[in-house]
Amino acid sequence: MDWKTLSFCSLTLDYLVIVYLNFRQLFTYKKFIKTNKENKDLAEELLLSSLRYRQTVFKIVATIYSVITYFIFLHFIYPKLWNLSIEITSTDSLLKNEIIGTMLFFALKALLNVVLNFPVSFFSTFYLGDDELNLKAFRVFVQDKALAYIFSIFLYFPLLTCSILIIRSFYTQHSWIYCTVLDFIYQFFIEFIYSPMVKPMFVQMINLPDGDLKNDIIQVCKKTGYNTNSVLISLDTAAQNSTQHLNIYCSPYFKKQVIIHESSFKKYSKEDVVSALAHEIYHCKQHDQLKNLVIQTLNNGLFFFLLNHFIQSPTSFSDFGFEYDSLYIGYLVFSFIYGPIHQLLFNIFSTILVRNQEFSADLYSQTQLGYNNLETLKKILKIENGDKLVDYYYSLVFNNYPSVIERIKNLELLLKKSK
Numbered sequence: 164m165d166w167k168t169l170s171f172c173s174l175t176l177d178y179l180v181i182v183y184l185n186f187r188q189l190f191t192y193k194k195f196i197k198t199n200k201e202n203k204d205l206a207e208e209l210l211l212s213s214l215r216y217r218q219t220v221f222k223i224v225a226t227i228y229s230v231i232t233y234f235i236f237l238h239f240i241y242p243k244l245w246n247l248s249i250e251i252t253s254t255d256s257l258l259k260n261e262i263i264g265t266m267l268f269f270a271l272k273a274l275l276n277v278v279l280n281f282p283v284s285f286f287s288t289f290y291l292g293d294d295e296l297n298l299k300a301f302r303v304f305v306q307d308k309a310l311a312y313i314f315s316i317f318l319y320f321p322l323l324t325c326s327i328l329i330i331r332s333f334y335t336q337h338s339w340i341y342c343t344v345l346d347f348i349y350q351f352f353i354e355f356i357y358s359p360m361v362k363p364m365f366v367q368m369i370n371l372p373d374g375d376l377k378n379d380i381i382q383v384c385k386k387t388g389y390n391t392n393s394v395l396i397s398l399d400t401a402a403q404n405s406t407q408h409l410n411i412y413c414s415p416y417f418k419k420q421v422i423i424h425e426s427s428f429k430k431y432s433k434e435d436v437v438s439a440l441a442h443e444i445y446h447c448k449q450h451d452q453l454k455n456l457v458i459q460t461l462n463n464g465l466f467f468f469l470l471n472h473f474i475q476s477p478t479s480f481s482d483f484g485f486e487y488d489s490l491y492i493g494y495l496v497f498s499f500i501y502g503p504i505h506q507l508l509f510n511i512f513s514t515i516l517v518r519n520q521e522f523s524a525d526l527y528s529q530t531q532l533g534y535n536n537l538e539t540l541k542k543i544l545k546i547e548n549g550d551k552l553v554d555y556y557y558s559l560v561f562n563n564y565p566s567v568i569e570r571i572k573n574l575e576l577l578l579k580k581s582k
């Protein structure tokens with residue numbers, strides 16, 4: 164099988180599964196709407212479900228639209244665009260050609276993407292979103308798209324240039340190992356050093372004043388063996404509207420501290436904050452974040468290893484009609500081929516793992532420490548307007564974290580079993 168056929172099969176398989184799962188979710192809404200149509204007590208939920216139903220229909224249409232455009236791009240437009248970019252920029256140095264050609268190709272490709280995605284984002288903003296369509300809103304919408312385009316060029320030009328220069332200068336058979344290690348170090352830095360220690364410096368925070376609340380929080384820390392006396396309230400306005408429910412953070416390594424967003428105190432009771440904190444500390448104790456990072460690194464390592472194989476293959480570029488080799492094109496094309504492996508195998512594996520971590524943390528807070536975590540979860544579902552209709556397989560592939568309703572159902576089941 165040549166690379167082009169492989170990419171076609173892989174892309175088709177991937178999208179068939181995506182569409183199938185979306186249909187499953189769609190029927191979950193449909194069934195609910197049909198059976199409860201007359202129930203006046205559920206009027207609000209019915210309204211929400213029909214909105215989510217429409218959003219899912221739109222997602223299916225957008226998916227089909229994007230698979231068709233991806234297919235046309237990959238098999239017809241990208242090769243022509245790349246060959247053209249190289250011919251325009253032809254200098255006498257191969258490396259210079261690759262860098263300038265990549266910039267040109269990237270700029271054209273990004274522009275084409277903006278144009279082709281325009282109907283999808285237009286529809287989702289003005290018909291499914293809250294925005295009302297008028298001249299001013301439309302102007303802002305177009306302005307945002309243009310700014311995002313310019314921003315991506317400013318960001319990617321230096322990044323791509325450096326990557327090409329480094330990889331071409333130091334390339335060996337084992338480069339994929341160095342890439343994997345570097346990737347791990349970078350992710351580790353962001354997650355365990357930058358986020359808990361550097362980022363808070365730029366966010367307004369205050370110490371939680373002494374009192375009952377602080378005593379209760381310190382009590383949880385003591386009970387769970389997470390030794391810290393530092394409890395901070397974050398006043399970060401950017402995080403205020405984030406979808407994250409009960410915004411509590413505790414860093415597992417280096418500097419132990421508890422950071423709670425002020426909105427959590429406004430929306431939830433002291434009991435809720437404490438039970439959610441116990442859940443978070445359990446993740447730290449089990450090194451869950453680190454485990455997930457290692458698995459993510461293994462996945463990236465596999466990607467780099469296979470990418471190396473793909474770029475080395477004598478037919479990888481010619482199969483698609485690319486007349487000149489390129490690291491960026493190799494990366495781009497291979498991402499399409501690797502997509503299903505990532506989506507179907509890795510995602511499912513990692514979400515099963517994350518699910519178990521979440522369920523165990525809920526159970527720990529409820530049974531080991533004796534907090535009413537079940538009540539807290541029910542409150543989160545209500546306050547955050549969480550979706551109560553979730554198809555198991557849809558959620559397994561698309562939701563990195565289990566939805567609140569899944570956590571509630573699982574905890575109820577475990578509590579019933581233990582009785």
Ligand SMILES: [Zn+2]
Nearest residue numbers: 442446521524
């Ligand atoms: Zn959790």
